Amino acid sequence: MSQTPLGGLNVSYTSVQIRRNRLIFLGLVLVLAGLVVFWALGPYDTKDQSATLKAGDCFQNIGTEKEATTKKLDCTDPHADYKVLKMDKDGVVDTFSCSDVPGTTGSLTQSGPGRWFVICFKENDEKGKK
Structure with missing residues (x-):
C-alpha cells in the first residue's frame, strides 16, 4: 500500500x-x-548602404574603422571620402578579392546571415569638385 x-x-x-x-x-x-x-x-541597420554599393559609387563611413557603416553619396559631395573600385558579392577575404584591383587603398568586408561581400575602394579624387 x-x-x-x-x-x-x-x-x-x-x-x-x-x-x-x-x-x-x-x-x-x-x-x-x-x-x-x-x-x-x-x-538590420537600414542606415548601412554597403550592400547597395557598386563599382564607381562613392561613400562616407559614418561608423567606425572596426564597425564600418557606409552612406552612399554623389562623388562630388564634400563628405564622399571613398570611391568603390570593385564589389565582390562572392568575396569573403579582402586580400583575395582586392589583390588584383589596381589603385585599391582599402577594403570593407561584411558578413552576416546571407550577406557576405567585399568592397575594394580608394580615396575619392572627385570629392568637393563641382
Missing part, C-alpha cells in the same frame, strides 16, 4: 485553472517564437 507523505502532492486542478495554465504556456511559446523571428529577420 502506498501512502502520500505529509505535505506530498495532492494536485487537483479545476478546468478553469487548466485552461489558464494552457493559455499562459501558449502565450510564452508565442512570445518566444516572435523573438526568434525578430532575431532572424531583422531589423
